[in-house]
Amino acid sequence: MIQAIVYTSNTGSTGQYARLLGQETGLPVCSLTEAKKALNEGTQIIYLGWVMAGGIQGYADAARLYRIPMVCAVGMEPAGKEQELREKNGIPQDAAMYVLQGGYSPDRLRGIQKLMMRMITGSMAKKLAAKADRTPEEDDLLELMQHGGSRVSPEKLAAPIRWCRENLGGAGHE
Numbered sequence: 263m264i265q266a267i268v269y270t271s272n273t274g275s276t277g278q279y280a281r282l283l284g285q286e287t288g289l290p291v292c293s294l295t296e297a298k299k300a301l302n303e304g305t306q307i308i309y310l311g312w313v314m315a316g317g318i319q320g321y322a323d324a325a326r327l328y329r330i331p332m333v334c335a336v337g338m339e340p341a342g343k344e345q346e347l348r349e350k351n352g353i354p355q356d357a358a359m360y361v362l363q364g365g366y367s368p369d370r371l372r373g374i375q376k377l378m379m380r381m382i383t384g385s386m387a388k389k390l391a392a393k394a395d396r397t398p399e400e401d402d403l404l405e406l407m408q409h410g411g412s413r414v415s416p417e418k419l420a421a422p423i424r425w426c427r428e429n430l431g432g433a434g435h436e
């Protein structure tokens with residue numbers, strides 16, 4: 263039985279999604295650091311991690327310690343790269359996987375991370391700005407990369423919440 267929601271967040275958006283999912287499911291929520299002190303190895307958990315250069319932060323560590331039937335990757339981009347992220351991070355095919363759009367908080371980044379994101383968003387924004395037939399999603403991504411902001415919303419958790427309803431079962435988890 264799934265016992266907890268565990269997350270790794272850098273600027274807060276993954277933590278927000280984890281807490282929203284906790285409110286919906288009634289499961290306790292904690293960071294991976296806290297989980298390492300509180301949860302036994304082999305415990306079944308839901309894992310949420312922020313994406314850095316395609317890597318779901320903390321996932322490899324969490325997967326070594328716990329059983330993870332569902333993973334959420336929180337990045338800057340809207341959903342669409344599930345398969346790529348699954349392969350790159352070695353998430354087994356029998357685990358559910360969702361991509362959630364977090365945001366971009368340049369003011370909360372420091373050092374190498376700030377520099378990396380300046381480079382990533384700079385080149386991506388340049389390409390997008392030059393594109394004539396941008397979709398509304400691409401317009402919004404361009405705006406996010408140019409000005410920063412949060413795209414966290416409870417609506418984006420609809421699919422993970424549905425998965426929880428179908429897979430948690432048991433009193434107190436509905």
Ligand SMILES: Cc1cc2nc3c(=O)[nH]c(=O)nc-3n(C[C@H](O)[C@H](O)[C@H](O)COP(=O)(O)O)c2cc1C
Binds near residue numbers: 272276314338375
């Ligand atoms: C150094 C760095 C690299 C990143 N690389 C990616 C990436 O490859 N793909 C992506 O979608 N988002 C990427 N992001 C954006 C973060 O995943 C996004 O801001 C996310 O919402 C952060 O979650 P958090 O607020 O929980 O830390 C990157 C951010 C930083 C700082």
